Structure formats: structure tokens, C-alpha cells
Amino acid sequence: MTRKTFNTPIFVLAALCAAAPAFALESDSRQPIQIEADQGSLDQANQVTTFSGNVIIKQGSINIRAGSVKVSRNDKGQQFMTASGSPVKFSQTLDGNKGTVHGQANKVDYTSASSVVTLTGNAKVMRGGDVAQGSVITYNTKTEVYTILGSKASGGKASSTKSGRVSVVIQPSSTSGRKK
Template sequence: MKPARALLLAAALLLPATASALTSDRNQPIQIEADQGSLDQGNRSTEFSGNVVIQQGTMYIRAAKVRVVKAADGAQTMTASGSPVHFGQQLDRQGTVKGLAARVEYQSATGIVKLSGGAKLERGGDRASGDTITYNTRTEVYTVLGGSRSNANKGRVSITIQPQQK
């Protein structure tokens, strides 16, 4: 298999096919741009670095570095790092979800996205921020942790919930 094709295939494995994400995204081609890419077949890992942009339909990830590891059972773990990592996606229901953090980890088997290091998440007008945010892409439920008391928010989380429109 050609290295470029293998990189594309490996990157395709990291993109979520979630119930709450725009359903048509799963059927869209995956576009990947980066300054560099490498594939380690022995370790079942692929790495992209330098202005990494991954897009499939409305879903996007922008990071300085992305690493994908495929387990023997086929499940993938994607870890993106940067200053910060950005991600977002249109939802089947109305609106979009957007997030940013120093590090974003995605587990394909569970649909869980973990944002850590100055994590922020926004869905519609609702916002959450803390040291770590764990977001379930299938149920749209998120948990926010404050982290160390020495950080700017003194270990506390911040959540803003907009009133429901009538």
C-alpha cells in the first residue's frame, strides 16, 4: 500500500460516526492536510504534524499534531495536541458543538471526547470551561472538572446555560 494512501486510511479511522453528529457527515469524503505525515505499521499508529486540518462533512479538527493508534480489536484512539486544538461539528438536532483545549483525545469505541488543559466547550449559547471536559458525542452529555486550585479559576468550573426560547 502506498504511504500516502495508508495515511489517509489510518486517518479515516479516527473520525467519529456518532448518533448526534450530522448523519450525512459519515458518508462524506475525508480531507486531511498537514505539513508532514508518517505511518508505523508495526505499532499500528499514524502521526500528522504541522498545521493539521482534518475535515469530514461538517466535522473538523485543527491541531499542531495528531496521533492515531488502532487497537487489535479495531478501536481507535486519536490524540491531538496544539495551542490549542480546535474541533467542531454540526449536530442532527439544531446547532453545532465546538471545543478547544491544549489536548483532545477521542475514543472511537465509546464516542467519548476528552478535552484537557484550558478546556472550553460551546453548544448553541451554552458554554462550559474547566481544566478537563469529557463529552459523550452519542448522548451529548458533558462533565466538567476544575483541576488544580492554582489555576486561574482556583480549581472551579464555569458553565453558562441559556434560557429556553419559547
């Protein structure tokens, strides 16, 4: 199989940017989207694009790797994206020298109408030393609210944590220059 590179307008993928927090590099959205995969198909009439086989998507500092990615758009212009893999991995540089956010899950869904990204199955998001993991992580890109469910709450089997509970590690804030 040969690897193809695509650059198509149907990928107005705020969907891909959405997997990272709202403080992601502002310039990313103005960069071209580059997609590589073993196979790709575009159904213009139904507004569905599908890529499969070692999918690599880049836009500025955004980097997504998945087994398959399907993007569709309805007649109202709303976009839906599903990426699956073992796992889907993504990263994006944040504005203001705040580092890079990394994440992974077995499946990542995004709906433009609700601005919600859902990471399902061994979901994990890391920024610096901060880590959030659980069975399902939901992130609203408008409100910047995260919800993390353990496998018991989401009705699944234990995954990323042995007990099936959520796990969050938050590093202490820098307190340099602060008097006691």
C-alpha cells in the first residue's frame, strides 16, 4: 500500500483542535491540515471523508495518530469526527509557553454543534506533570469543563486504573516570590 497525503476543505477540523484545551496555539487554526493514511475516501454527496491505516493528521502544532478517522458534515454544516485506534494519540502546543497537552484513548469523538470532545476507553490527558485518566473523559471546548468517569460510572470494565475509578494528579502551583 502506498501512503497518500490529502489536503481537503471538508476537514475544517476545529474538531481536531478541540481535542486540546482552548489555550492551544491560536496560529494552528490558520495552518494547512495534512493527512497521511494507507487509504482514504471522500463521498462528496454525503459529506463523509474516511481515512484508515496508520492515519497521521497534522495542523500546525496539532499531531493526531489513529487507526481510522471518519469526518462527516450534515446539511446544517455541523461536523462530526470519530477517530479510533489502539490508542488514538494526540498532542498540541499551548499558547504562552505553557507546554504541550498530550492525550490518548481507544476512541475520540467530536461534535461541532455541542463543542464536546469525548475520549472513550483508557482515556488519558496529560499536561506537564498533571494527569487525568479514566474510562471516559469529556471536554467541552466552549466552557472548558472536563468530566472524568471511571469504568463503574460509565458502565464499563476496569481499564486505565485497576479499581475502575478515575485518577487525577495535579502538580503544585509555582509559588516563587511569595512571602510566608
